[in-house]
Amino acid sequence: MPEVLVEARDLVVRFRQSAGLKKSIIRPVNAVSFTIDRGEILGIVGESGSGKTTLGRTLVGMVQAARGSLQLEGRDVTRLRGKGLSQHWSQVQMIFQDVYNSLNPVYTIEQQLLFPIQRHRSPEALDADQELDRLLRMTGLTPVGTVRQKRPHELSGGQRQRVAAVRALACRPELLIADEPVSMLDVSLRAEVLQLLLKLREELGLTLVYITHDLPTAVYICDRILVMYGGRIVEISGARDVVNKAEHPYTQRLAASATFESAPAASASYGGDHMKSVLLESHRGCPYVLQCPLSMDICRKEAPVFTHVGPNHDVACHAVANARQEEQAL
Numbered sequence: 001m002p003e004v005l006v007e008a009r010d011l012v013v014r015f016r017q018s019a020g021l022k023k024s025i026i027r028p029v030n031a032v033s034f035t036i037d038r039g040e041i042l043g044i045v046g047e048s049g050s051g052k053t054t055l056g057r058t059l060v061g062m063v064q065a066a067r068g069s070l071q072l073e074g075r076d077v078t079r080l081r082g083k084g085l086s087q088h089w090s091q092v093q094m095i096f097q098d099v100y101n102s103l104n105p106v107y108t109i110e111q112q113l114l115f116p117i118q119r120h121r122s123p124e125a126l127d128a129d130q131e132l133d134r135l136l137r138m139t140g141l142t143p144v145g146t147v148r149q150k151r152p153h154e155l156s157g158g159q160r161q162r163v164a165a166v167r168a169l170a171c172r173p174e175l176l177i178a179d180e181p182v183s184m185l186d187v188s189l190r191a192e193v194l195q196l197l198l199k200l201r202e203e204l205g206l207t208l209v210y211i212t213h214d215l216p217t218a219v220y221i222c223d224r225i226l227v228m229y230g231g232r233i234v235e236i237s238g239a240r241d242v243v244n245k246a247e248h249p250y251t252q253r254l255a256a257s258a259t260f261e262s263a264p265a266a267s268a269s270y271g272g273d274h275m276k277s278v279l280l281e282s283h284r285g286c287p288y289v290l291q292c293p294l295s296m297d298i299c300r301k302e303a304p305v306f307t308h309v310g311p312n313h314d315v316a317c318h319a320v321a322n323a324r325q326e327e328q329a330l
């Protein structure tokens, strides 16, 4: 049995928002439950505005859940502050889509990486200088002597993503959350950065969460994929099954519209305003009800719970639940 590293139960995140004079509350993470096994790569996939980044930020403790619980290695980390939070950050790190803005433009790579390495160094580790060289080599940032003296603007987008990875790794985390790490990169650079994530899992035993709106890249590197829509998990399954055995109407649409090429490429992301209204606290029922070809009366009233449809495969859909019940009645 794989060891559970993270367990999220019924997580709810609420934000206040005001559109003009109208104030409302949205729930970009709504009753979300899942586990992350140690050493796995879990994908969080969904279109823009579905709550992926907010869920990632909740896992690192940058956003606090209004309800539900979050456990890391069996310890409650739902509402951390102060020292507890900085301890959490040594175990869980996040790299962001917009790396350029998260690196300091004034300092050289060496200047911005040595400090976190020094701070998190274990007693038996190499000295910080050697440790930096080791991490730069591991992430393909060579020749290390040259890279150390560069400033962020002198590096390519792919190299900057690697620097962000080194900075996250400096804290020696167990869980690394990568939020759209390749979305802003040229297609030609994407595969390289994805390969790097695979290598980090292999060599460091890292557990990874890969957040993306791009299903093909997720299928490419993930073990399991969690599909989000309107702040809820609609389906969770093994990565291949999201394409081959999708049961939720939304996942089916996502899988059908994705272009799977030999090299991972971009795919359509729908986004749009309908997502905002689905996130409103006043919204009842299934988040996909307005788009769904199978929608029934109950879908407007009650959010579906998970139906277990196969190994590692759960679907939150009333139509799927009904179909299963009928099958079992036969």
Ligand SMILES: Nc1ncnc2c1ncn2[C@@H]1O[C@H](COP(=O)(O)OP(=O)(O)O)[C@@H](O)[C@H]1O
Pocket: 015, 016, 017, 026, 028, 046, 047, 048, 049, 050, 051, 052, 053, 054, 055, 276, 279
């Ligand atoms: N700090 C915040 N305050 C208010 N609303 C927010 C905040 N962060 C995100 N949102 C809203 O939450 C929704 C989900 O956003 P996000 O988690 O970034 O989705 P995704 O990463 O899937 O695109 C969006 O409607 C966004 O505008």
Ligand SMILES: [Mg+2]
Pocket: 052, 053, 054
């Ligand atoms: Mg996002």
